[in-house]
Amino acid sequence: MSIIVKVYDNGDHTCLAWLPSDHQPIAGCRGFTIRRVVQGGAEAYLHGFTGFSDDDKLDPNAPWKHPVQRFMWWDYGVKPGQVVQYSVVPVTGDRSNLQLATELASPLTAPMTITGQASPNISAYFNKGIVAAQWVSRVLDSLGTPPPKIADLIAATQAPKNALRNELSGLLRPQLLEMLADVKKSGGQIYAALYELNDPELKAALKALGKKCHLILANGAFSKKNGNDENKAVRAEMRSVVDLTNRLVPTGHFAHNKFVVVCDAAGRPQRVLSGSTNWTMTGLCTQANNGIIVNDAKLAQYFLDEWNLLKKARNAYPPTLARSNGQAKANVFKVDGATITQWFAPTDKEEDLACARKLINAAKQGILFLFFNPGVFADADKPESKWTLLQNILFRHHPGTANYDGDLYIRGVVNQEIAGLTTESAGHEPAVPSARAALDPSAATPVTLFDGGKQPPQHLGYESMVPKNIKDTFHDWATEILGAGVHIHSKVIVLDPFGDNPVVMTGSHNLGAKASLKNDDNLMIIEGNRELAAAYAANIIAIYQAYRWNAYVEAHRQDPKVWHGLVNRDDWQNGYLSGAELAEMTFWMGAYRPAPAVAAAAHVRQVPDHTPSAAGHGPSRAKKPRAAKKPHGRRKAHPTKLAAARKKRVVKRSKLPAKRP
Secondary structure (H helix, E strand, O other): OOEEEEEEEOOOOEEEEEEEOOOOOOOOEEEEEEEEEEOOOOEEEEOOOOOOOOOOOOOOOOHHHOOEOOOEEEEOOOOOOOEEEEEEEEEEOOOOOOEEOHHHOOOOOOOEEOOOEEEOOEEEEEOOOOOOOHHHHHHHHOOOOOOOOHHHHHHOOOOOOOHHHHHHOOOHHHHHHHHHHHHHHHOOEEEEEEOOEOOHHHHHHHHHOHHHEEEEEEOOOOOHHHOOOOOHHHHHHHOOOOEEEEEOOOOOOOEOOEEEEEEOOOOOEEEEEEEOOOEOHHHHHOOEOEEEEEOOHHHHHHHHHHHHHHHHHOOOOOHHHHHHHOOOOOOEEEEOOEEEEEEEEOOOOOHHHHHHHHHHHHOOOEEEEEEEOOOOOOOOOOOHHHOOHHHHHHHHHOOOOOOOOOOOEEEEEEEOOOOOOEOOOEOOEOOOEOOOOOOOOOOOOOEEEEEOOOOOOEEOOHHHHOOHHHHHHOOOHHHHOHHHOOOEOOOEEEEOOOOOOOEEEEEOOOOOHHHHHHOEEEEEEEEOOHHHHHHHHHHHHHHHHHHHHHHHHHHHHHOHHHOOOOOOOOHHHOOOOOHHHHHHHHHHOOOOOOHHHHHHHOOOOOOOOOOOOOOOOOEOOOOOOOOOOOOOOOOOOOHHHHHHHHHOOOEOOOOOOOOOO
16 A cells, blocks of 8 residues: 655645545554655644644644544645645554554655746736635734734735735735836836726836836726725826726626736737736735736737727727627637637627536536626526526536536535525435525525535535634624625636646636626636646635635534544544545546446445544535444434534534645
């Protein structure tokens, strides 16, 4: 037996997945620790954040005694430019006499440089953006009293108060600033189309370019309350400094782009920035976002052509704009061996969504996604070509649909309450489209997690989205951040990231009909860049797991019996090395084998169903326990508490969600 390890890097963190080569439990294993070797630096052991009981304290001299009882983990301690290697080491023995089983450890992985550069001319950058995370509380502890306001912290640009801003903005903020500084230094110029603008550092960097900054500034999320121009104040501030074009679109539309074309000193387009990030303090710091930079003169020129069309349109939507955007003639580009198909909205016939839908329906292994406001589900009697893209993804798990594949691996996060989701399945029958909302009316928060398309999403309660230690610091959190309702702002779909045709879809586009037909938007579809797809996949699953962990921590806080700590036996592995859990791990190992295939290939052995402790897929409807099989070593829940758990939609016990450090 050997341990096989895969490592994925997206510049912000690494994601590790591993499996025993024979897919069999390791005798005496109480979990794993990850040995990290940094070139030119010290070695360290990555560890879990829980012990075998709530009373266990982390030993700084032997952190591996807090092992992780799972086969996937994340390293947020890496920095861009570092060269790292990893070895997964089993921790064996009894909790009172734990040992590092170095003889069973995996070989060190190949040296990996931490970078957002997926290929020579394509790079992707992410912020951390999830303020409701445990690592945030550690930063807050360093800031002292009185308790700070989040709005003040994300606006701070000077040390030491900018510590939280710098952490939350991840690599996005420094990359944007570096890009603008390079333009200034080289005597170049930019052509930007922005939906919102208020970040102090980004404003200063744009001003530094003077009239070489050609800026189309929209009216943002306008309303009567802000005089139909969210950007009114910054517009007045920038007007005399940069080359400013106003795009104040009417009700029913949003000028929603967030792209920048970088030109050299002679005005020739060189590269382009796209992605989901609004140039605001919240866009950088309190919403999960991404940015993608492509160094390609032809693609940059294509963006510049669109910029000029928008400038010519001024505040209107002439029919020629949609017709031009819908023409798939010269919108395909070859970069680093990958194919980039670039779409702009508005279109006249949803050509962008049709292109995306075709690829979604062709996915063979898995689909991961982040959606913000993806649109209302179409009625069941509508053709699939009129469904939202989220609908197309989820209903690939539904028999009777044209592109059914019940074995697809599907995980994702949606930031919106959506009407017309799925109804709860009955028995072994899959869920079906519903004309009414299937969301629990008591779930008032906008973030939901999807684990496949056969069951309703897992709705996060406010308590899960705002851990108590953060709530205690930010006393007015609900009105400051949660009231805005925006937590996941990335709009990303990743198809088959480890397959033969990996696909990444991203941009400003909300991936729905309104964006396609009514808004200024852009959608970049990259096919064939595996490193880029892996980077986006790692970002998505990290966000998914971070929210699942928060949900479980809250369930434990409300009912300590939900959590029993690590298991002092080696049978905790059984649940991970069989059925759907093993299938999930084979996906991340890059050799996906759906659950039926895994079962067929397994050795003939009787392994009782196991419900690992500290687990959960997030708040969901509890399932009745099977009479024939019992989880190993778990106390039976009191009927009254079990009923209460169902009522509160407490996390169902499955595998351990990852804790984001």
